[in-house]
Each structure stands twice: as structure tokens, then as C-alpha cells.
Amino acid sequence: MKLAQGAEAIIERTERGVKKTRIQKAYRHPDLDATLRKSRTKREAKVLARLEDITPRILSQNEFEIELEYVDAPLVKDALTEENAKELGRAIGVVVKQMHEKGVVHHDLTTSNMFATNPITLIDFGLAQFSDSLEDRAVDLHVLKHALAAKHPDLAVWESFIAGHKPEAALLERLVAVEKRGRYKNKG
Ligand SMILES: Nc1ncnc2c1ncn2[C@@H]1O[C@H](COP(=O)(O)OP(=O)(O)O)[C@@H](O)[C@H]1O
Ligand SMILES: [Mg+2]
Known part of the structure; x- marks a missing residue:
């Protein structure tokens, strides 16, 4: 189930949590696009790991995706x-x-x-x-x-x-x- 779709990413519910997938951007050169999506995913995972007490836990990750603990609260x-x-x-x-x-x-x-x-x-x-x-x-x-x-x-x-x-x-x-x-x- 899709929970949110922003400019850069789709958030979907998984069995254990939510998955944030950085989506392809047609207006960017494919190589640059992949590089940007990978580096932002990596950056996000690194920062989440540093801030574990005040962010959702990472459940799994790959090049373009991070699976996070589901936060059961309103924004x-x-x-x-x-x-x-x-x-x-x-x-x-x-x-x-x-x-x-x-x-x-x-x-x-x-x-x-x-x-x-x-x-x-x-x-x-x-x-x-x-x-x-x-x-x-x-x-x-x-x-x-x-x-x-x-x-x-x-x-x-x-x-x-x-x-x-x-x-x-x-x-x-x-x-x-x-x-x-x-x-x-x-x-x-
Ligand atoms: N761990 C989570 N648990 C529940 N909902 C989430 C979680 N992470 C993101 N969301 C939902 O998805 C939306 C977009 O996620 P966000 O990481 O802010 O991506 P974007 O870069 O698209 O803004 C959030 O505003 C929230 O509604
Ligand atoms: Mg956001």
C-alpha cells in the first residue's frame, strides 16, 4: 500500500514497516540520476544510524531503498x-x-x-x-x-x-x- 509520494520518493507499507524508494527522474541524465538516488539513500541511512534515538530504526536497505520502522503517530x-x-x-x-x-x-x-x-x-x-x-x-x-x-x-x-x-x-x-x-x- 502506498502511504505517500513526494517529489523524490515513494513510501509504501511493508509487512514490518515502511519502504522509502527513491524514484527515477526522467529529466535527469540516467547516470547522474542513479548516482544522486544512490548517494541520497546512503546519506539518509548514515544519518539515521547516527540519530537512532530520535528517528525510526532501519530494518533493511539497498542502493535505492530504505526500510524503516513504521511510526504509528500523526505528523x-x-x-x-x-x-x-x-x-x-x-x-x-x-x-x-x-x-x-x-x-x-x-x-x-x-x-x-x-x-x-x-x-x-x-x-x-x-x-x-x-x-x-x-x-x-x-x-x-x-x-x-x-x-x-x-x-x-x-x-x-x-x-x-x-x-x-x-x-x-x-x-x-x-x-x-x-x-x-x-x-x-x-x-x-
Ligand atoms: N517511518 C515512517 N512511518 C510512517 N510513515 C512514514 C515513515 N516515513 C515516512 N512516512 C510518511 O511518508 C511521508 C514522506 O516521507 P519522507 O521521508 O518525508 O519523504 P519525502 O522526501 O518524499 O518527503 C512522510 O511525510 C510520512 O507521512
Ligand atoms: Mg518529507
Whole structure:
């Protein structure tokens, strides 16, 4: 049974869990396409192994596929309400901090890539990197802040995220710099 189909991958239910298969892209040269799909699958598996406490367990893998433990919970995107926004926001802050402390940056932190479990479960590490850089971590925060503002404009999740994450001053300063750059870019 197909659970989800994104731009890059199909997620199907298996007997034991779910299988994420990176699909062929007709617009890419076949060799480049295969190389990209393999490297993203490998990257995702490597990062999942590093973050075992806050991600689904890997059950099996091959070049283009990863089979993961099924997470039996709603995505944060679907679970967020006015009542739980504070609590979930804090929990997201705690888990993103843990991820960064383990030297991983996600590069696509949105509420569609998190399950509302306790602690929060993170997924979708195809674009993630091993990095300790302030800049990379600030960009993660920037992406999440904008995803929250776009998808959940009526809920004050960001403030609770900050309370959970407790970013150091240097990281907050870098976030401000990243945001400034974003504004210049938009003005063209
Ligand atoms: N381990 C899992 N358990 C249950 N559902 C999952 C799991 N992994 C992914 N999904 C579902 O599939 C969707 C897409 O998975 P994701 O890894 O984010 O791929 P994509 O790159 O296509 O966004 C998720 O938003 C979620 O609904
Ligand atoms: Mg996703």
C-alpha cells in the first residue's frame, strides 16, 4: 500500500514497516540520476544510524531503498492545535538541539518531516549533512521558522521552539544574519 509520494520518493507499507524508494527522474541524465538516488539513500541511512534515538530504526536497505520502522503517530503538521502548540513546539526544540549536538543538520526541517511522538521522531534525511557549523545550524532554524509561519500562522510554535532549544547567543545572532540575507535576496 502506498502511504505517500513526494517529489523524490515513494513510501509504501511493508509487512514490518515502511519502504522509502527513491524514484527515477526522467529529466535527469540516467547516470547522474542513479548516482544522486544512490548517494541520497546512503546519506539518509548514515544519518539515521547516527540519530537512532530520535528517528525510526532501519530494518533493511539497498542502493535505492530504505526500510524503516513504521511510526504509528500523526505528523506534527496534522497534530498541531492551539492546545498543544506550546508543548509540541518545546518538544521540537529539544529534538532539533539533540540532532545538532550529534553533528547533523537536516536542511528540510518542516512539520511534514516530524511525527508527534514523545520525544518527537524526525525523518527525511536525504539532504542532511554531517556538520557542526553555526551557519548550517542557523539555516536549519531559518527553514523551520519559515515553514511554521507558512503552515501554522495562527499558532505561536516558534516561541516555544526557542524555549525548548535554548539556542546560544551566537546561533541566534547568525539566524538574524541569515534572515537579513534572505530579505535582500527577495528584494532581488
Ligand atoms: N517511518 C515512517 N512511518 C510512517 N510513515 C512514514 C515513515 N516515513 C515516512 N512516512 C510518511 O511518508 C511521508 C514522506 O516521507 P519522507 O521521508 O518525508 O519523504 P519525502 O522526501 O518524499 O518527503 C512522510 O511525510 C510520512 O507521512
Ligand atoms: Mg518529507
